[in-house]
Amino acid sequence: MDYTKLTVAAALMGASMIYAQDAEIATWSGFRKAAVSFTFDDGPQSDVDVALPMFEKYGYKATFNIVTNWANGGGANGMLNWSGVQKLSEAGHEIASHSNSHPNGQPMPANEISSSKGTINQKIQQKYGCVTLAYPNCDTPGDSQVLQNYVVGRICNGSWKGGSDIMGKDGPNNWAAASALMTGSNGTSDFKGNMDKAVQQGGWVAFLTHGFQGKTNGFADYSPTDANGMDGALQYAQQKDKDIWVAPMGHVAMYIKERKASQVSASTSGSTTTVKLTHNIKDNISDYDYPLTLKVKTSLSKAEVTQAGAKLEAKIEGGYAIFDAVPNAGDIVIAGEGAGPESSSSSETTRSSSSGAVDCTANPTDASCQGMAIASELQNNFNLSVYRSSDNYIVVGGAQGMNITVFNSLGHQVRTTRGLGAVQKVYTGAKGVYLVKVGSKTFKVKL
């Protein structure tokens, strides 16, 4: 044995020894055992009348597949218009494509693959954009064209295409043919049994629902579903929240693709652990920046977890820090509480009002909250400001060259950018409270 080398190595390691640390990405968000997605086709009025309040009650998000020509119809024939679709989006649901024209009994025309997506992206602003396509009549108009435009394409029951009805932990064999079980009078009403199967198999089950029995379903009148049955399913999922992750189809698809592509590494120096979570699958469809759940070993019993300097919601359990983080969004640091970067304080949160400006969160319609007024205040040496604009953007003023990060109320990072102009729009999305970190300061804004 070469003792000289050993001594040198020990000396180099010294007091600030750095070593690799256990880190794991959860198969499903929150280390749950299965994923469940609820998808709704065609965009009938009953989506807003029935599904919206039902999902709101449980706090779950679903996927609504919209036929753009029908939404263009301005609410005719019992179908939603764009403001109805906007309501679903504002509640945090995924808005996805179900073609432009929904041809009857024929495959979807290939030229509607990208044009329907374009219309949805133009009408509805979503954090992840339009990433899911559900085919009318359950048949793909061309796998490769679909996959050039969408994260996932959905058929109906997987088994009739030689796949499986309940998908595995890595999703469908073909991402242009994700399965969904038809619910209602011509489909299944056994939500619980299918969710249980998914839990047993550690997989993913999706449901496909048209309208609801006795409600305004417009063209979505095939196989109406009993609303009480679905309500019971959501209640069951909530009771089994430790096992069942309910999320929109496109988000689950992003999660799987990111999980499979991501590298995670962790190294510890003293009691501080630095975690890197990266992948290189970013393409013209998506940045694949849906948060993944991580579990990283730590010796700390109380810790603060930050990513790119912004605080994440985390718990310490059994020697591990468990938290959601966004791939490619900067280093994640697990450190003793108080050791992290400066967090928000009331004086910073209310900075605009204490510096004599109007609090635009409380008074969004006040004249000073409009772009011109803020710009002139900036000339009067008004330093940093974060507020909501009249068109519902989070706007940051006076942050040139600074890092800007927007987090939602779950602590998920939804936007990261660098300050450019004197007044800059940085984010718009679902209604809710957001934390905006500008440099070392944190502001709270309500959209």
Ligand SMILES: [Zn+2]
């Ligand atoms: Zn349809």
